[in-house]
Amino acid sequence: MLTLLLAACASTAKPVTGSPGGSEADLLTAQNEARAEEEARLPKVEMNEDLLFGLLASEYAAQNGQTAAAASTYLELAQEVRDPRLARRAAELSLVGGNLNMALASLSLWSALDPESEQARLQLALALARTGRLAEARPLFDSLLSVPSRAPALFSHIAVLAPRQADKQGNYEVVQELAQRFPTLPESRFALSASATEVGADAVADQAIHQLASSRPDWVIPVMWRVERLRALRPALAAPFLKQALADRPKSPLELQLSYPRLLVADRQYDQARAEFTRLDKRNPNNPDILYAIGILDYEHKDYDDAERHLKAASAAGYRDPAFILLTLGQMEDEQKRPEQARAYYEQVGQGAYYPQAQARIASLEAQSGQLNAALARIEKLGPDLKEPARLELWRAQLARDAGQQDRAYAILSTALRKYPAALELWYERGILADQLGRPGQAESDLRHALKLDPNSMQTRNALGYTLANRGIKLAEARQLIEKALADSPDNGMVMDSMGWVLFRQGRLTEAYDWLQRAYAALPDGEIAAHMIEVLVKQGKVADARALAANMLTLHPDSDVLAETVKRLKVQP
Template sequence: MPNRLLSFLLPFFCAVLLQSCASTDSAPPNAFLMEEEQIEPEAPVKPFPTETLYQLLVGEIAGVRNHAPMALRIYTEQALATRDPQITARAAGIAAYLQSLPELLQTSELWTELEPDNPQPRQLYALALTQKGLFLEAYPHAEFAFLQGFEEPILTLAAYSEKASTETHRQLLQRYQELQLKQPDNAISAIGKAILLNYLHRNEEALAEIKNVHRRHPQIEVAALMETQLLQQLEQPEAALKSLQRSVEQIPTSKKLRLQYARLLAKDDLPAAHKQLRILAEQFPNDVQLHFSLAIASQQLGMIEEARQAFTRLTGNPASSTDAHFELGNIAEEEGNLPLALTHYRQVRKGRNLITAASRASDIMAKSGQLDDALLHLRTLRLEQTVRSVLLYQVESELLMEYEQLDEAYTVLSHALNQHPENIPLLYTRSIVSERNNDFPRSEADLRAILNKDQNNATALNALGYTLTLHTDRYEEAHQLILRALELRPEDPAIIDSLGWVLYHLGFFEESIQQLQLAMSKLPDPEVAAHLGEVLWHVNRQEEAINVWQQILQNDPTNEIVLKTQRRLQGNMEND
């Protein structure tokens, strides 16, 4: 399954139904340039006190100068003080623009009180109550606005009520059914009803309702999308695909429909998905994300040159430059052109691929003998991207560990912990560095620091128990720590391996073998194989031990963990 393409298409549709149901901006791009008919009632006839006029002037100036929060505060205060409909409407509009729910609730409620027959404040108040999760309270206002021609709140209310209780859904459904009787031909109330049926898991009824809407109103995108979604939920993928295909043919210029169609196709038919993405890219030449998805699809289909050209074009757009350089680095690295890959990875200085690109760039530099340059690159990124500093410290310390510069790795992590003293991953990594540097007291101190912060941290419990087994004779203490870790993660093969190893040191050989065999069945790892082989060897089951080791060596004949154990035990036998 082409998961990489789906991962780029999914953000378009992770909430496509919700967005289609409620794709309304709460206010226009500038709350201070709204058309009068949008929110403003007739101008008041009563004069305002001088102080009120002064405050309103300050509020207007603040808005024009893009100090909208100050304008909101002033207008809200004056709305409450004057109870003037025009000022209250202005305050509500600014609150909607800023998506400031407390002020929106306050001002839209007041505006509704001042002008109960005006559908505009009812619409805003319904949306505010919906956003607050007060769905039943929102309904009367949404219905009032709906019957006056403002359909958005009634649909938004249904869509946003997903996490409401079953009883709330039942009550809302009853009200939507009653509303449908008042306007039986209205598609919006029918869609709202179908949404509520879906939330009540009455999907067959929801599908029948939405099919009826879709048949009568084929141009309504949300009906087409919801029909597809319901067919998928009813495990009818072929019918879902055919339904969406018909919808795309009926509305060939719909971005949402064709993009959802491409997403469904991508699961099993990447070439067909690629074709749909190409059509979309031609229809919407300025949509960067579409062109990026098309390039990903080209790359997955092996159309490398087409993908390379597309990503190269995308590097010229600030919105896609970083991700495009990362993908070009991927292509170059897969082709073995490491200098070119490095050039592209070094261009990734922010975004979701920053850490991966930094790790790959530093690895390429280090392997070419430029470890100092690799470290400098990571440190520069850390200064540029302070919010990602913890992860960049991790990458730097792991690089130093890989090149056995353990003292330097410890210093880097200590510096990181001075800045982030509560960070558990940094403490854990430093404990690993100390253990590898044969400094068990420091390793133990960091692991215990983790457990002081989180006594149920299974990773730290297991690590402490295992390192106690390796470096001390405190086997009973180690055993108890590992058992606590196993209670928290009973299926974790690493913890099961630790249990088997400490049981061996406690002299419970058969129990040890059982646990290590279980760990090996879950995770055929060299270290687990080395442990199991050693215990088997100790109880004179040498042939079984050799067979266990061979499971690793046949795929990795130079594995030093297994070979070192094998040489040590066979050497001991010869000496005996």
């Protein structure tokens, strides 16, 4: 009876209704024979009232989502009556519930109670590996690998579990020994490469991947696995490794070939990335993904004509997101001060994910041309299309601000905050606007409120730190906030500018100028240039300040902050 009850509880698979290997009757006969062989070696347990109640209560708990309680009861019953079937059921429920510690206890008991069960040994070995204890599972893997047909699946599991191992060096040594038994098996090379990567044995890992280029040149998973782990562990090695792996696989799938320039983009090596995409374009003409990537990199370099040509070609070739291409083309026209052409692109963006953004861009163009009311009305119509209604209010405020109506923008934000007091972006925007309106106390209060809503916001930390530094107050706190923002975004030009500015306020002029130079290199901007001129004048380097002003006014003719600073400091060229 126990056997029948457990079979009914544990089985969730639908019966097989046919197979190319034989009739349904043949399959049922084979299954019955296997079950009979298993039952012959398992203990005969007498059903009693307590056992029956425990089984039924456990299954009821499992059916109602209480898998931990059910697994615990099954494990207790298995320990009491010494039946491996109960231990197996405890393991199944533990694994379903994600309780690996209880699963290990259940699997260990199952394996001990039924030492002939290959399934028990296999599941125990994998569970140990999943918990980072592959070295402890070495005897189990030795036994399981005595049947060569099991090796591919086992080594694949070992490979993907390599990052989880607590003792990575011990794991590497175990995998080395196991892999030596299967020197030509592709999966063993994958496992060896994965475990070697974790301990920095890069020559071994690279050699294993190199071997795969001959035995399985089309298998990209081991290559990409190593790339991703290198990016996490030793980023500088990822691109050179992938470049060599591709050289070893001249006929590798296009998706793997595309991974290399994409990796260069992630590393901000834009020139090299564009060259690689261009090379791939010659070998794969009219590929929409390649054309799109080249177009975006052209845009990054402000090569607007080439960017337009490549992006339009990508769209014509069937790029999967044509609306985003239209939005990008509109932004390019915006940057070139061609509002009519920009609007024409934005108006082609139909209903969908980018429609609200395109409409907001049109509204911005309307506001810039003096049609603020029309712009606000356009944004108002987007209400039903927005998942975040607070964003609509933010856009309305930004339109009023950009149209020079800062008091109106402030009023819009104040009204919106009464409706959406938890909207961080509204507090942030009003804080920035309050600072521009000469309300420093309100600016500080709003930015502190925004930071309270998200204490880890890099943008808010930087804004609050800069606001304090600009007022010349609480400079120690200002610097601390900016340093935290810089730790989160070390290459951010705006944050580097804030660091330079707070150092300037603290009188550390040489350090300040160094930071401002780095900021300008990352983000050529008129306000950063104005800060550099401020520092030079403070250092008494008036001639240098005047020369810099002459250059920067040419580069940033529309920067009001720069023009005002040059005039105030009397360093006009």
